[in-house]
């Protein structure tokens with residue numbers, strides 16, 4: 004009997020991704036779906052896709068999903084999880100979505116320790132609208148709204164989401180990964196699994212930041228995009244575990260008034 | 261007299277540039293023009309198209325109900341737009357890439373192997389300019405000198421070698437279609 | 440002045456900078472990204488020009504309110520969802536009598552909708568959009584040239600009446616390229632007494648929006664209302680196209696009016712006596728002129744890229760003095776002139 008080494012995750016529909024070739028969204032979608040399959044939670048999972056390139060995620064994930072307005076995913080996810088505490092709820096957000104227009108909703112969901120997970124795709128640009136500056140765009144990085152490169156004096160500094168959110172008392176688990184290498188992909192998958200487990204254990208807010216490639220707007224090949232993540236992005240946004248309360252015993256969720 | 265043309269093909273084939281260069285040159289000839297691109301999600305799928313209207317009087321609608329010309333740079337473009345062309349209109353096809361032919365009898369079709377021709381000239385990316393050579397001759401909307409002059413302005417400060425290839429590509433397309 | 444071929448989004452940006460706009464804040468959204476990008480590239484080169492890519496549309500509108508208070512000519516732009524987010528700020532600018540230009544390059548709605556051309560934001564634009572008893576001057580340009588001219592005029596009127604003004608166009612107007620000539624802008628006339636620049640040695644000023652005292656509040660509302668009346672009397676604009684012998688008049692604005700003109704051209708060649716009435720200001724709506732027309736024309740057809748919004752203003756204007764038919768294509772659908780011509784011809788023949 005042949006051993007199956009590759010199969011289509013059950014939590015992914017058969018539809019063909021609309022993402023550009025080499026796009027990091029495709030990779031992360033697959034990882035999330037594999038985790039859902041492996042944890043056996045397809046039937047109790049509800050996802051909240053953003054306005055961003057992943058806006059059509061409901062075409063790919065075979066779980067219940069409701070599209071949120073730009074940046075408001077964490078508010079929707081908060082409410083869904085509060086109404087259905089035994090479900091697994093995740094919002095899926097880009098850097099513009101989470102750290103620009105939706106920073107208030109994300110920040111306060113984390114600060115309240117809402118018991119859902121955020122899958123945060125950091126590709127350092129606004130992908131969907133055609134490559135404008137994102138909050139995570141790095142200094143001197145060119146974008147269509149920073150034609151001469153991002154300047155600290157007028158555009159400010161790149162926002163370091165994992166560093167900031169890990170400082171909030173409501174956050175239970177925050178990790179930054181990168182999908183630029185096989186090892187990074189494996190780490191990302193583990194992190195997503197841990198985030199979902201954190202939620203099942205009622206520990207509170209979890210966030211997995213993924214350094215993700217956007218070959219189209221970076222105007223690089225997929226291979227060079229991976230190099231860019233490893234050599235440039237990872238220096239500004241170092242991967243690693245920024246907060247982890249999952250090892251601690253006792254359910255913090257119950258301890259909260 | 262108003263003449264509307266749809267240019268259509270893959271993103272990256274320079275389809276939009278074909279449209280803007282026609283609009284720009286017709287404007288410098290003194291005509292009224294509109295250039296209307298398809299944008300956004302329509303382009304994510306990898307296709308690109310635009311409509312150019314040229315007229316000696318004010319242009320009412322930039323939307324083309326029945327274009328006089330359809331320029332087809334890839335196969336899907338032919339199927340999407342061939343039925344829109346006005347009876348008696350013309351379709352110009354990049355026959356290096358497009359294998360099918362129009363199913364209509366009431367139009368004139370020109371087959372120009374522009375990708376191959378551009379390759380022979382040393383730059384397959386000039387296929388759109390080869391096509392513009394054929395188009396300018398067939399359509400008679402702008403004189404070739406005006407078109408070429410406009411093209412040079414658009415290309416601006418870019419390399420001289422490129423300008424040279426463009427001129428030769430244009431001439432090749434222009435010669436290819438007999439009037 | 441030379442003709443230049445530019446996309447509508449870029450025309451608005453260029454016209455604004457020429458008109459002396461020196462502060463722009465915006466947030467990306469299709470189909471107006473080219474305008475934000477144009478300002479990113481050119482505002483920083485204009486003397487004293489400030490461009491900020493804000494963190495949201497909410498921030499953008501409040502940024503222009505601040506810059507306006509500081510005495511600078513200001514503009515922001517967006518589409519659909521972003522314009523909705525700006526409404527609280529627009530209401531506040533109307534209340535605080537702060538001039539500023541808001542550009543809405545309409546896309547299909549409701550909700551995220553789509554990014555195609557639409558005219559579904561007519562109610563939002565003309566009815567105030569935000570809360571409270573206020574109006575916004577709304578221009579609906581119908582060509583690249585008008586985008587240039589009306590953008591400049593909008594700055595002048597916003598200053599003159601100390602009120603926010605809106606340019607209401609759609610994805611097609613924003614993306615389409617047409618030749619334009621930029622006219623010479625008028626010098627700005629905006630008294631320093633309305634600007635907050637620090638009291639210096641003189642009396643300090645404040646600009647407020649909260650009026651807890653009902654007497655003050657009512658007085659302020661009446662003052663605004665009188666201003667809106669003056670605007671209605673003096674600033675209403677429209678275009679009449681082939682109305683002289685028309686038996687049926689199409690009422691349409693912006694892109695829809697362009698398509699209607701194409702359709703009319705076709706039908707006129709078949710001897711059908713059809714004309715176009717095109718409101719250029721949607722607020723104030725050219726109500727009186729339309730009512731006058733109903734003395735001679737008895738049949739109107741309203742055409743919009745929506746399910747029927749301006750239709751209500753036409754009904755109010757005609758007050759039952761004429762028959763009104765409607766044709767609409769919502770959600771990003773743009774009919775061709777041929778399609779519209781068929782609809783118009785059917786109505787025309789019924790009425791004939």
Ligand SMILES: Cc1ncc(C[n+]2csc(CCOP(=O)(O)OP(=O)(O)O)c2C)c(N)n1
Nearest residue numbers: 054055056073097098099100129130131468
């Ligand atoms: C209120 C509002 N403003 C703007 C937009 C337009 N918009 C859609 S997605 C997006 C940004 C996408 O960037 P990001 O969140 O980084 O996601 P990516 O596409 O890069 O994955 C914007 C500005 C919108 N849909 N709603």
Ligand code: SF4
Nearest residue numbers: 022023026056130217
């Ligand atoms: S634009 Fe970038 S983020 Fe969007 S699908 Fe393409 S590669 Fe992915």
Ligand SMILES: [Mg+2]
Nearest residue numbers: 097098128130
């Ligand atoms: Mg992004």
